[in-house]
Amino acid sequence: MSELNQIALKILSDGKGILAADESNGTMTKRLKSVNVVSTPENRLLFRETLFSSENMKDCIGGVILYDETINQLSSSGKPIPVLIAESGAIPGIKVDTGAKVLANSPEEKITEGLDGLRERLKKYYELGARFTKWRGVYSISKEHPSKVAIYSNAHSLARYSALVQECNMVPIVEPEVLMDGDHSAEDCLKKTSLVITKCFDELIQHNVDLTGIILKPNMILSGNKSKNKISNEEVSFNTLNCLKKSVPKEVPGIAFLSGGQTEVEATENLNLISKNNDTNFIMTYSYGRALQQSALKFWSDDIKNIRGTQDIFNHRAKMCSLAAKGKWSKELENK
Ligand code: 13P
Numbered sequence: 001m002s003e004l005n006q007i008a009l010k011i012l013s014d015g016k017g018i019l020a021a022d023e024s025n026g027t028m029t030k031r032l033k034s035v036n037v038v039s040t041p042e043n044r045l046l047f048r049e050t051l052f053s054s055e056n057m058k059d060c061i062g063g064v065i066l067y068d069e070t071i072n073q074l075s076s077s078g079k080p081i082p083v084l085i086a087e088s089g090a091i092p093g094i095k096v097d098t099g100a101k102v103l104a105n106s107p108e109e110k111i112t113e114g115l116d117g118l119r120e121r122l123k124k125y126y127e128l129g130a131r132f133t134k135w136r137g138v139y140s141i142s143k144e145h146p147s148k149v150a151i152y153s154n155a156h157s158l159a160r161y162s163a164l165v166q167e168c169n170m171v172p173i174v175e176p177e178v179l180m181d182g183d184h185s186a187e188d189c190l191k192k193t194s195l196v197i198t199k200c201f202d203e204l205i206q207h208n209v210d211l212t213g214i215i216l217k218p219n220m221i222l223s224g225n226k227s228k229n230k231i232s233n234e235e236v237s238f239n240t241l242n243c244l245k246k247s248v249p250k251e252v253p254g255i256a257f258l259s260g261g262q263t264e265v266e267a268t269e270n271l272n273l274i275s276k277n278n279d280t281n282f283i284m285t286y287s288y289g290r291a292l293q294q295s296a297l298k299f300w301s302d303d304i305k306n307i308r309g310t311q312d313i314f315n316h317r318a319k320m321c322s323l324a325a326k327g328k329w330s331k332e333l334e335n336k
Contacts, residue, residue: 004213005253007131007171009283011091012215012254015322016062018173018287020258021048022095022134024067035301045073045081047300047310051293052081054311057088060318065093065134065173065287071125082129093132093173094125096161100138109150112137115160122168132171132215135161137200139176141184141192141224151199159203166210173256173287175217176200180260182224186231190221190239197247211251217287218244219260220270233266237273245280254283259291264317265334267291268324276327285325292317 001009011018023031029039037043048070051057064085071094075084082092096118100110112135122133137154139146158174165172178193197218204211221239223231231239244255257274259267271286278284286292295317300310323329 002210002213003169004166004171004210007091008213008215008253011063011132011171012256012283012285013062015285015326016060017285017321017325018063018065018093018256019051019061019090019292019318020065020134020287020289021051021070021293022065022067023289024099025069028067031297032301035298037301037304041069041073043304045070046304047297049075049081049084050300050307050310051296051314052084052088054314054318056315056318057090060322061088061090063091063093063132065095066130067095071128071130080129086129091131092129093134094130095134095136096121096125096165097135100136103150103153106147106149108142109140109145109147110138111150111153112157115157118161118164119168122165122170126168126170130170132173133165134173134175134217136175136177139178139192139196141178141182141188146178146192146196151196155196155199155203158200159207159209162204162209162214163207166213171213171215172209173215173217174200174204175258177258177260178219180219180222180225183226183228184224185227185229186221186223186235186239189223190243193219193221194243194247197243201247201249211249212253214252215287216248216252216255217258218255220257220262220274222262225261233269233273236270237277240270240274241277241280244282248282250281252282254285256285256287259286259288262291264291264294268320268329268334271321272324272327272329275325278327286321288321292321
């Protein structure tokens with residue numbers, strides 16, 4: 001078993017998943033503004049440190065994705081944040097793309113940037129304690145999107161990024177996110193997500209990426225958030241498994257879903273059914289941002305000194321996600 005494969009398994013095994021706390025300062029400012037908290041480096045750290053020192057980190061969180069600001073910060077007790085995370089048993093990770101920009105000649109689509117100087121930045125992050133990384137490609141669905149060029153160029157960037165990350169002895173999270181924005185059907189999402197993931201693996205293979213040392217972070221197969229034809233949770237799980245069985249090579253050790261704008265309970269319930277019905281060899285788990293943090297952020301914003309209360313809410317969410325990753329979640333446990 002390679003070292004990278006071992007890291008990936010350590011992050012994803014035993015019902016553990018990933019806490020995606022890598023919102024850029026721009027995104028975090030929007031999140032904090034929505035709950036009337038001023039976005040300062042101190043407030044961003046206070047909320048995140050509150051989560052990272054919660055009790056259920058130990059059993060439920062195998063990896064935390066950080067943003068550049070946070071990986072360089074010290075906790076209130078003076079410890080580097082990656083050390084605080086490692087002490088809980090989780091592996092520190094880092095978002096290394098520099099964001100999605102307008103794709104030239106297809107202005108409604110995006111291409112993710114950040115390859116220039118990446119090798120040097122990766123070395124610095126390794127020294128700070130990171131052992132895995134994240135890069136997100138983003139695709140929208142409409143009649144003509146994602147275009148061939150968006151599918152190809154993002155897959156190519158994800159592959160170049162992954163090769164560099166493995167060269168630096170870290171595990172790349174490969175995140176091709178097909179957005180749920182729009183009125184498209186689940187069938188459309190299935191078709192287009194399958195094309196996107198298949199192309200990503202074509203490029204990863206072209207670039208000689210070791211597939212046993214990556215984690216795939218895809219969207220679930222859902223109908224668009226403006227679609228009138230919502231599908232059931234059972235159908236979400238069936239379509240998602242179908243898509244992944246056809247498009248992901250067997251060597252990949254695990255798949256950690258993004259929540260993508262689903263509510264906390266939706267994202268948990270869908271993961272639970274995916275895990276229950278999982279007839280593949282892939283570990284299926286979570287790499288949630290909003291679906292792990294939303295309620296905790298809301299509670300914290302009312303009283304940013306109430307660390308204990310905020311942690312209770314995060315602990316519950318992390319526990320529910322972990323049960324879902326094992327296919328053992330239920331509405332009764334959720335509402336207990
Ligand atoms: P959400 O779970 O909020 O979609 O965030 C996951 C993530 O890391 C997006 O890049």
